[in-house]
Amino acid sequence: MSYKNFPMVPRVIFGRGSFNQINDVLAPKRSSIHAPFIFLIDDVFKNNAWLTSRINLSYDDRIIFVSSKEEPKTTQVDELVEDIILKSKERPSGIIGIGGGSLLDLSKAVALLITNEGEAHDYQGWDLVKNAAIYHVGIPTISGTGAEVSRTTILTGPKLKLGINSDFTPFDQVLLDPELAKDVPKDQWFYTGMDCYVHCVESLNGTYLNEFSKTYGEKSFDLCKEIFLDGDLSEEESQDKLMMASWHGGMSIAYSQVGVAHAMSYGLSFLLGVKHGIGNCLVFDHLEEFYPEGVAIFKQMKAKHSIELPTGICAKLTDEQFDTMIRVALSLEPLWENAIGENWKETITPEKLKGIYKKI
Template sequence: MSFKNFPMVSRVMFGRGSFNQLDEIITPKRQGREAPFIYYVDDVFKGNPWLTSRISLSYKDKIIYVPTKEEPKTSQIDQLVEDIILEFSERPSGIIGIGGGIVLDIAKAVSIMLTNEGEAKDYQGWDLVKNPAIYHVGIPTISGTGAEVSRTTILTGPDRKLGINSDYTPFDQVILDPELTKDVPKDQWFYTGMDCYVHCIESLNGSYLNSFSQSYGEKAFEICKEVFLGDNLSEEEAQDKLMMASWHGGMSIAYSQVGVAHAMSYGLGYLLGIKHGIGNCIVFDHLEEFYPDGVKLFKEMKAKHNIVLPKGICANLEEEELDIMINVALSLEPLWENAIGKNWKDIITPQKLKELYLKM
C-alpha cells in the first residue's frame, strides 16, 4: 500500500493582532531591492486604513486590490502573472494574499505560475506542478474555506472548475489573526462558515476517512456546532473558534476528500458563477439522502441565523446548460468515490444529478 506524503503549512502564527508582525516575518525573505513583495488584498479593504496602514511597503513592493465578485479564473491568473513579469525586472521575493478564499487561492496560483511554464489551465488537476512555487503567505480575513491550509487552489478554467492540487500549493507561512474577521457581513459569515461545516460532514462520512482526517474533522465539527448553534460565546470567542474550525476543517480534507456538495457546487460555480460558500449551502440543503444527520443540523443552523437561501436557480435552465453542470460535477471522480464508494457510477447517473439540480 502506498501512503500519501502531504506537505503542510510549515509556519503558522495565531493570535489577535498577530497581523502586525507580518513585516518582521517576511523581511528575512526579501531577495533584494528589485525583488518586490506583491500583496493581493481583497478590495473590500480598499480605502480602509485600519488594515492597509499596517502593510509596510519598501522598495518596489506593491498592493494589488482584487475584486471578489467572481471566483478566480485561470485567465485572470495568467494576466496577473504577465503583469508581474512585464512590470518587474526580477522575480518577486514573495506573494502575500490577504482576504477570503478567492484572494488566498489567487495568491497560491500566482506563486505557482511564476515558476512553472504555460498557462494556469494546464495545471488544473492533481500533481501536475513540476517546480516549487515562490515564497507565499496567506492571511485569511474570513473563516471557513480552509484555503489557508489546503493543497489546492480553486480555479474556473475554459473547460471546467478544478483546483491546482499539488504539493507546492500550500502556503509557506500563514497568519491567523481573528481580529481581521470582525467586519464580515452576517450572510457572508454564515456561507463561508458552512463551507467548513460541509468539509467536516463530507470528510467524516466519506470512504476515504482515516484516523488522521477524523481527528481534525471531529474537532472542526464540534467547533462549528458551538459557533453556529451555541448561545454563550462572546463575539471575540466566536471569531477565534471559527478561525480554528476553518484550519481543522481544511486539514480534515487534506488526507481524505470532500464529497457530493462540493462536486455539485462546482457545477453551479462553473455555469452560473455562484460563489463557493453559498453554492455549497444551496446544494447541501437538498442532500438528506447522502448526509441525513448533517443536513438536519444544517437546517437548524440556517433557521437560528435567519438565513434564506435562493430558490429555483436551476428551474429555467436549458437541457444543454444542465448537461454542462452535470459534466463538471461528474468529472470530479475522487469526490464521488469518497462520497459513495468505488461503485459510485452505478448510483450517480446524469439523470440523478439532473433531478437534484432541478430541486435547487
C-alpha cells in the first residue's frame, strides 16, 4: 500500500499579541530591496490602524486591500498576480494573507500563480501544480475555516468551484493571534465556527478515517462542543480555543476528506454566491440521513446562540439552475467517496441532491 506524504505548515507562532512579531518574522525572508512583500488584507481593516500600523512597509512593499464579500474567484487571482508582477521590479519576497478563509485561500493561490504559468483555473483539481510557490504567510483574523493549515485553496472558476489541491499550497509560516478575532460579528463567528464543526463531523464519519485524522478531529470536535454548546467561557478563552479548533479541524481533513455538506455547499456557492460557512450550515441542517448525531448537536448549537438560518434560498430556482448546482456538487468525487464509500454513485443521484436542495 502506498501512503500519501502530505506537507504540513513548517513554522507556527501562537499567542495573544503575537502579530506584533510580524516584522521580525519577515525580515530574514527579504530576498532583495527590489523584491517586495505583498500584504493581501481583508478590506474590513482598511481604516483599522490597530492592525495596519503594526506592519512596517519598507522599500517597495505594498498593502492591497481585498473585499471578502464574495468567495474568491480564479479571475480575481489572475488579476492580482498580473498587478503584482507588473508593479514589482523583482519577484516578490513573499505574499502575506491577513483575513478570513477567503483571504487566506486567495493568498495561497496568488503565491502559487506567481511561479506557475497560465491561469488559476488551469490548476483547479488535485496535484496539477508543477512549481513551488513563493514564500507565503497566513494570518487568520477569524477562526474556523482551517484555511491556515490546509493544502487546498478553494476558488470559484468559470465552470466549477474547486480547490487548487497541491503539496505546494500550504503556508510556509502561520501566525495565530486570537486577539485578531476580537471584532468578528456574532453571526459570522457562528457560521465560520460551524465550518470547523462540519469538518470534524465529516472527517470522523468518513470512509477515509484513520487514526491521524481521528486524533485531530476528535480534539477539534470536543473544542467546538465546549465553545458552542457547553461552556461558560470568557471571550478570550473562546477565541483561543476556536483558533485551536480551526487548526485541528483543518488537520483532521488533511489526511482524510470532507463530505456531503461541503460538496453540496460548493454548488450553492457557485450558483448563488452563498458564503462557504453559511452554505455549510444551510446544507448540514438537512443531512440527518448522513450525520444524525452531528446534525442533532448542530441544531442544539443553533438554538443556544439564537441563530436563524435563511429560508427559501432555492425556492424560485429553475430546473436548469438546480442542474448546475448538482453538477458542481457531483464533480467533487473524493468528498462523496469519503462520505459514502467507493460505490457512492449507486445512491447519490441527481434526484436525491435536488430533493435536499429544495428544502433549503
